[in-house]
Amino acid sequence: MPEHEAAVRQGSSARQVGDFLYRHRERIAQRWADEPLFRSVFTVSRDEAVEAARTVVEALVQVAESDRVHDTEAPGFTAVREQLGRMTSARARAGITMAQVSAEVDALRPPIADLLVEEFPDGSPQEVRERATALTVLMGTLRLVVLDTALSEGQALIERQQLQLIEVATPVIKLWDGIVAVPLIGTLDSARSQVVMETLLEAIVEQHARFAILDITGVPTVDSLVAQHLMKTVAAARLMGAECVVSGIRPAIAQTIVHLGLDLGTVVTRASLADALAYALHELGVAVVGPASGGVGTR
Numbered sequence: 001m002p003e004h005e006a007a008v009r010q011g012s013s014a015r016q017v018g019d020f021l022y023r024h025r026e027r028i029a030q031r032w033a034d035e036p037l038f039r040s041v042f043t044v045s046r047d048e049a050v051e052a053a054r055t056v057v058e059a060l061v062q063v064a065e066s067d068r069v070h071d072t073e074a075p076g077f078t079a080v081r082e083q084l085g086r087m088t089s090a091r092a093r094a095g096i097t098m099a100q101v102s103a104e105v106d107a108l109r110p111p112i113a114d115l116l117v118e119e120f121p122d123g124s125p126q127e128v129r130e131r132a133t134a135l136t137v138l139m140g141t142l143r144l145v146v147l148d149t150a151l152s153e154g155q156a157l158i159e160r161q162q163l164q165l166i167e168v169a170t171p172v173i174k175l176w177d178g179i180v181a182v183p184l185i186g187t188l189d190s191a192r193s194q195v196v197m198e199t200l201l202e203a204i205v206e207q208h209a210r211f212a213i214l215d216i217t218g219v220p221t222v223d224s225l226v227a228q229h230l231m232k233t234v235a236a237a238r239l240m241g242a243e244c245v246v247s248g249i250r251p252a253i254a255q256t257i258v259h260l261g262l263d264l265g266t267v268v269t270r271a272s273l274a275d276a277l278a279y280a281l282h283e284l285g286v287a288v289v290g291p292a293s294g295g296v297g298t299r
Contacts, residue, residue: 013130017116017138018064020131021057024115029054031111037104040094041087055083060138069138077145084149098147105146109139170196172203178210179280181273185218193229197236204242211280212237215273217248227262234267243268243283247276 021028032038032053033046042049062076063069116135120128170192173181180203182196200212214230216222234244247270249257257264270276281288 013127013134014064014067014069014138017069017131017134018061020116020119021064021112022061024119025054025057025061027115028057028112032057032108035104035107035111037087037101037108040104052083052087056080056142059083060142063141064134064138069134069141072141072145072148074141077142080142080145081149084146098150101150102143102147105139105143108142109136112139170199172199174203174207175213175277176281176284176286178208178284179213179277180204180207180209180211181213181215181277183215183218183273186220188219188226188229190225190229193226193233196229197233200233201236201240204237204240209242210284211245212242213245213247213273213276213280215248215276216246216253217250217273219248219253222253222256224260224262227257227260227264231264231267243280245270245276245279247271247273 029050030053033042033049038049038053042052056079059076059079062079063071063074066074066076068074068076112135113132116131117128120131170182170184173183175181180200182200184196188196196214200214203209204212214233216230219226230246234246237244245268246264249269249271268279270279278288
């Protein structure tokens with residue numbers, strides 16, 4: 001059979017499948033609502049599961065009628081991505097794997113295939129095969145779209161969780177009236193440094209802080225990139241009216257800074273968080289005395 005004639009026949013079969021899906025969209029939606037892909041998400045109301053399934057069926061109708069059953073970028077799949085994006089997000093939070101997603105999408109084809117056979121009981125074997133092939137290709141493309149959406153949603157979830165972990169791992173502590181501190185632990189990269197800067201600046205505004213202490217005791221190494229991030233944070237704090245003190249510079253880190261030729265001459269540094277707090281208290285006019293003398297006083 002010439003390629004053009006085969007393409008015409010394939011296109012005709014796809015449109016026939018699209019017409020079939022349109023006429024039976026309600027029956028298909030009712031059947032799909034009981035499948036795990038929809039039932040596991042819409043656990044409260046079955047009507048919601050039916051509505052979601054109907055949205056997907058109508059999207060497949062659009063794809064089939066456009067003869068683009070092979071094309072994951074067919075316009076009809078936009079609605080599928082929007083609907084299934086919300087569903088796969090819920091499934092990802094429940095810990096579902098990609099293999100489970102694939103199996104649940106594959107389970108959507110048999111209910112349609114059964115209806116398709118019932119729809120054309122008198123069709124020739126060749127016509128039956130062509131319609132079945134068009135349906136199989138369409139559902140296979142749907143599976144690819146769903147998996148791609150699930151992977152994208154999973155990646156987005158991971159990125160959100162990473163950001164939340166960074167925020168949790170970067171607390172701002174109020175040490176005294178007008179003094180806040182950020183104890184940094186672990187490696188500093190560009191993303192985390194940005195969170196540190198934003199969190200610290202917000203705390204300076206909220207606490208009306210005059211001093212901000214960056215304690216890097218828990219930072220394993222300092223390279224030129226980390227030093228640049230620290231300098232940017234110090235400069236930003238100054239613009240907000242606070243003096244930034246860097247504490248926790250261990251001997252190894254001090255040697256690294258000297259070896260790199262980094263100029264921290266304009267930055268106030270102290271060996272420990274306690275030393276940095278003592279400096280800030282002194283600058284605020286708060287006198288720290290021994291326990292026998294009654295604690296802390298103001299000069």
